[in-house]
Amino acid sequence: MRDIVLILGTLFYLPVSLMAPAAGLLCWEWFSIMSPQRQVFGFAWGQPLNSVVAVATLLGWLLSRERKRMTPDVVPWLMLAWLVWMTLSSAAGQDPDQAWSYWDRVTRTLVPVFLCFVLMTTKARIHAMIWVLVISLGYYGVKGGAFTIVTGGHNIVWGPPSSMISDNNQLAAAIVMGLPLVFYLWQQTANPWLRHGLIVAMALQVLMVFGSYSRGGVIALAVMLTCFWLRSDRKFVYGIIGVLVIGVGLSLMPPSFWNRLHTLNDVNADSSFQGRVMAWRVAVMCATEYFPFGAGFLTPQMGFIWTHFQMGEDPHAAHRIYFQVLGEHGFIGLAIYVPLLLLPLRNASIVIRQCRNQPGLEWARDLAEMMRISLIAFYVGGAALSLAYFDGYLVVIALASCLRELTAPERLLGFKQPGADGNRRMTAQAAVAASPSNSAA
Numbered sequence: 001m002r003d004i005v006l007i008l009g010t011l012f013y014l015p016v017s018l019m020a021p022a023a024g025l026l027c028w029e030w031f032s033i034m035s036p037q038r039q040v041f042g043f044a045w046g047q048p049l050n051s052v053v054a055v056a057t058l059l060g061w062l063l064s065r066e067r068k069r070m071t072p073d074v075v076p077w078l079m080l081a082w083l084v085w086m087t088l089s090s091a092a093g094q095d096p097d098q099a100w101s102y103w104d105r106v107t108r109t110l111v112p113v114f115l116c117f118v119l120m121t122t123k124a125r126i127h128a129m130i131w132v133l134v135i136s137l138g139y140y141g142v143k144g145g146a147f148t149i150v151t152g153g154h155n156i157v158w159g160p161p162s163s164m165i166s167d168n169n170q171l172a173a174a175i176v177m178g179l180p181l182v183f184y185l186w187q188q189t190a191n192p193w194l195r196h197g198l199i200v201a202m203a204l205q206v207l208m209v210f211g212s213y214s215r216g217g218v219i220a221l222a223v224m225l226t227c228f229w230l231r232s233d234r235k236f237v238y239g240i241i242g243v244l245v246i247g248v249g250l251s252l253m254p255p256s257f258w259n260r261l262h263t264l265n266d267v268n269a270d271s272s273f274q275g276r277v278m279a280w281r282v283a284v285m286c287a288t289e290y291f292p293f294g295a296g297f298l299t300p301q302m303g304f305i306w307t308h309f310q311m312g313e314d315p316h317a318a319h320r321i322y323f324q325v326l327g328e329h330g331f332i333g334l335a336i337y338v339p340l341l342l343l344p345l346r347n348a349s350i351v352i353r354q355c356r357n358q359p360g361l362e363w364a365r366d367l368a369e370m371m372r373i374s375l376i377a378f379y380v381g382g383a384a385l386s387l388a389y390f391d392g393y394l395v396v397i398a399l400a401s402c403l404r405e406l407t408a409p410e411r412l413l414g415f416k417q418p419g420a421d422g423n424r425r426m427t428a429q430a431a432v433a434a435s436p437s438n439s440a441a
Helices: 002-019 021-034 049-063 075-091 096-119 123-151 168-188 192-211 215-231 235-251 255-265 271-289 303-309 321-355 362-384 391-406 428-434
Strands: none
Touching: 002 021, 002 049, 021 049, 021 096, 021 123, 021 391, 049 096, 075 096, 075 321, 075 391, 096 391, 123 168, 123 192, 123 362, 123 391, 168 192, 168 215, 168 362, 168 391, 192 215, 192 235, 215 235, 215 362, 271 303, 271 321, 321 362, 321 391, 362 391
């Protein structure tokens, strides 16, 4: 039955994607992040339905009157430079077949992100994409939180198979990244039932992070909650709520969870951590010996590379997005990647400044604050796992650029309404609504 519903829904959405490519992009990202085709049983399992939606969306965009340029800041061009460099590193990689296979996967991940820079031009579209992220990740977060309660925390929560967040650590980092966006939707939602549902979803997703047994996920959660508490105007109230939620969650966890966390106190005795340290050394050696391109996608964790650099040791993944990029794409690849992570934080800060004391743009300021916390949490969680090509945070990066463009002063002040002096400016909210790019959601 799930197969039939998914197939019919996809077929229904194809003409929608052709007529409204922005709507097609939402469906495309839903397939990409949530992988609903892996939640069915039968003939639709694992089918590339997202490719069908992707073709319809791209065709609809090319034939539409939608703009064909990206946001005017440097971030999309930096992401394009990153893709070009990863293509060169794949061509020069030590295992070209492996590198090109993963290059194809990463490229298909980045194409809809580039479309976000082009099509996310209105408040309605940006809100819709936030909902897609929250629903796609929240499905696994809520499901995992409920699973943790039912099993008493004795079983580890895993992500969808064959996806970028299939590992428990990767899923935990993705869920933590999405929590600030859930809170933003709670802020913007008037329906009391939906607000209650979002609160329950946030609590269950916190439990899911504990149920993943991911030490990096717990650290990222702590950093995210600290950032949220610091920017809050109601520190006492939110502090009490946070302590209660975390206290209840931790009280449900069995001794095995605490034993897992206690390994943070003695990293020298933690074989998993020591394996990661060796993987970081291998990444540096790959970037140095195979300068300037690095070893290529996935190659630093291959057996023949470890035989060359760390003979006698079992191969390990980098388990850190920064060393992952360094080993696979070299020092130049990392030099492109780090600014790509930092500039969206600057974009969010610019939006906050632009929207300060602007009536009607409180939503943009709140969203920028939550985006900033979301990205910081992911960057912290990414310091403990290999998830450099996850489209969830890349979409947030794109939305930060789009939000900056939408709230730019020159855009808001360019719209005026008639007044006694014929020169009275509109409110910021009215200016955004009057923008030509808002003619269609």
